[in-house]
Amino acid sequence: MIAFTYIEPANIEEALNTLAQYGDEAKPIAGGTGLINLMKQQLVQPGYLIGLRRLSELKAMSSSVPSPDQGKARWESSAPGGLGIGSLCTLRTLETSPLIRQYAPLLAEATRQVGTIRIRSMATIGGALAHADPSEDLPPAMIALDARVQLRSRTRVREIPAAEFFTGYYETVIQPDELVTEVAIPPQPPVTGVAYIKFLPQTQNDYATVAAAARLGLQADRISDVRVALGAVGATPLRARKLEDHLYGQIPTSAALRHAAELVADMVDPIADFRGSASYKREMAVVITRRALTQAAAMAQCRRAG
Amino acid sequence: MRGSGTIQVNRCGPQSRPLVSGDMRTISLTINRNRVTSEIPDNRLLIDFIRYDLGLTGTKEGCGVGVCGACTVLLDNQPISSCIALAVVSDGCEITTIEGLAEGEPLHALQQAFVDRGGFQCGICTPGQILAAKALLDSNPHPTREQIQAWMMGNLCRCTGYYKIIESIYAAARTTSGESRKQATPSDPPRGQGEGFRRGRI
Numbered sequence: 071m072i073a074f075t076y077i078e079p080a081n082i083e084e085a086l087n088t089l090a091q092y093g094d095e096a097k098p099i100a101g102g103t104g105l106i107n108l109m110k111q112q113l114v115q116p117g118y119l120i121g122l123r124r125l126s127e128l129k130a131m132s133s134s135v136p137s138p139d140q141g142k143a144r145w146e147s148s149a150p151g152g153l154g155i156g157s158l159c160t161l162r163t164l165e166t167s168p169l170i171r172q173y174a175p176l177l178a179e180a181t182r183q184v185g186t187i188r189i190r191s192m193a194t195i196g197g198a199l200a201h202a203d204p205s206e207d208l209p210p211a212m213i214a215l216d217a218r219v220q221l222r223s224r225t226r227v228r229e230i231p232a233a234e235f236f237t238g239y240y241e242t243v244i245q246p247d248e249l250v251t252e253v254a255i256p257p258q259p260p261v262t263g264v265a266y267i268k269f270l271p272q273t274q275n276d277y278a279t280v281a282a283a284a285r286l287g288l289q290a291d292r293i294s295d296v297r298v299a300l301g302a303v304g305a306t307p308l309r310a311r312k313l314e315d316h317l318y319g320q321i322p323t324s325a326a327l328r329h330a331a332e333l334v335a336d337m338v339d340p341i342a343d344f345r346g347s348a349s350y351k352r353e354m355a356v357v358i359t360r361r362a363l364t365q366a367a368a369m370a371q372c373r374r375a376g
Numbered sequence: 377m378r379g380s381g382t383i384q385v386n387r388c389g390p391q392s393r394p395l396v397s398g399d400m401r402t403i404s405l406t407i408n409r410n411r412v413t414s415e416i417p418d419n420r421l422l423i424d425f426i427r428y429d430l431g432l433t434g435t436k437e438g439c440g441v442g443v444c445g446a447c448t449v450l451l452d453n454q455p456i457s458s459c460i461a462l463a464v465v466s467d468g469c470e471i472t473t474i475e476g477l478a479e480g481e482p483l484h485a486l487q488q489a490f491v492d493r494g495g496f497q498c499g500i501c502t503p504g505q506i507l508a509a510k511a512l513l514d515s516n517p518h519p520t521r522e523q524i525q526a527w528m529m530g531n532l533c534r535c536t537g538y539y540k541i542i543e544s545i546y547a548a549a550r551t552t553s554g555e556s557r558k559q560a561t562p563s564d565p566p567r568g569q570g571e572g573f574r575r576g577r578i
Binding site for chain 2: 071072073074075076078099102103106107110119121123162185186187188189191192274275
């Protein structure tokens with residue numbers, strides 16, 4: 071393991087001051103499940119690691135919906151009527167949270183499928199965003215939920231929509247002096263169905279070969295709201311806007327969903343690797359998108375009836 | 377490791393990972409119910425701290441990248457991959473390794489079940505399997521076979537084909553009926569992960 075200096079700030083102010091001081095010589099570390107592997111491969115070689123584990127202010131969730139597992143957030147959630155998730159909440163916490171399951175079941179469903187129980191015990195939602203592997207499970211779900219990511223530095227706060235957060239392979243809009251502090255899930259449209267389908271033809275403890283997250287809202291019989299986001303199909307997670315525009319206002323028949331899913335074939339740019347060739351992944355992206363749309367539509371129709 | 381008092385810190389390595397001079401820090405933690413204070417370099421991995429600094433070689437290194445689960449230990453009762461954790465994250469925390477599972481002479485129910493049911497062959501993955509299973513039974517004292525399979529999915533075994541591992545855990549769960557019947561957390565999935573993966577018959 072490379073040599074580095076480990077610093078463990080006691081609170082957020084200290085952490086942000088330290089980041090401002092060391093700039094891009096420093097990397098924040100949360101669970102470390104992504105970062106330590108990058109360091110072992112010497113792809114990332116920070117002189118300073120800023121350990122975040124004492125920042126308990128970032129381990130709370132807040133919401134206007136009363137819930138048994140609601141903690142005391144450091145500041146008001148930036149999504150009034152929505153859900154604010156502290157960036158240091160572990161994936162295991164999200165997976166088991168009654169609040170998340172009730173309010174953002176799509177996020178719970180995607181989180182449940184990340185890696186293994188050991189990864190989920192350490193990895194955090196903020197770390198997953200910052201790591202930005204394009205095959206991760208959380209980003210497509212967050213895009214489909216219209217989630218916003220809060221970034222703080224010593225001098226400013228800003229919020230970035232999840233769809234605009236990822237800029238390339240392991241690259242995001244995070245500046246060297248910034249920390250991910252909160253993920254905000256806005257109020258979701260009523261009568262909504264959601265799905266996250268992770269295509270794993272080989273081993274279960276892996277990243278997706280391709281993945282699709284979908285959210286469909288219905289008004290009368292017609293699609294009034296639609297979000298579709300794909301994972302593992304390019305250098306970043308992909309929001310399938312063309313597909314969304316196409317589906318808006320339609321009745322979600324299986325023919326309509328099948329035709330819509332075919333549109334992703336031209337949108338994706340998958341990387342060939344041991345999980346499959348680019349053409350295979352392209353073909354499966356269409357199939358998995360169709361399945362996600364079908365599942366989300368069925369759930370929405372169920373909710374409308376019930 | 378048994379009994380009270382301090383642990384003798386036994387520096388027997390780490391030949392394969394040279395000690396880097398520079399920043400050292402002191403960490404204090406509880407490991408297997410014993411209080412330990414130790415001086416380590418910042419970049420010491422938890423697995424190396426456990427195996428070399430503490431001499432607890434029951435924890436094994438398999439892949440080194442957090443995938444295989446051989447290095448599983450419990451950090452504050454949560455299963456983690458010690459090969460991708462820094463030793464410093466154990467400061468102020470509780471670590472359980474395989475050596476600390478049994479209290480006193482009798483084996484823990486899980487260990488006994490693995491012995492009785494043939495849950496291991498070469499044994500290299502076994503400490504990790506048992507600790508992961510311990511975390512499962514703490515969370516869900518009476519899991520179904522499917523729930524066991526889903527939870528244990530990340531602990532790989534090259535020898536057994538997994539059937540006996542699952543049987544051992546299932547049997548151990550049924551022998552711990554003396555413990556208070558804790559409500560299972562709703563987290564534990566009734567089915568495995570992902571689509572496209574063919575699930576075997578168990």
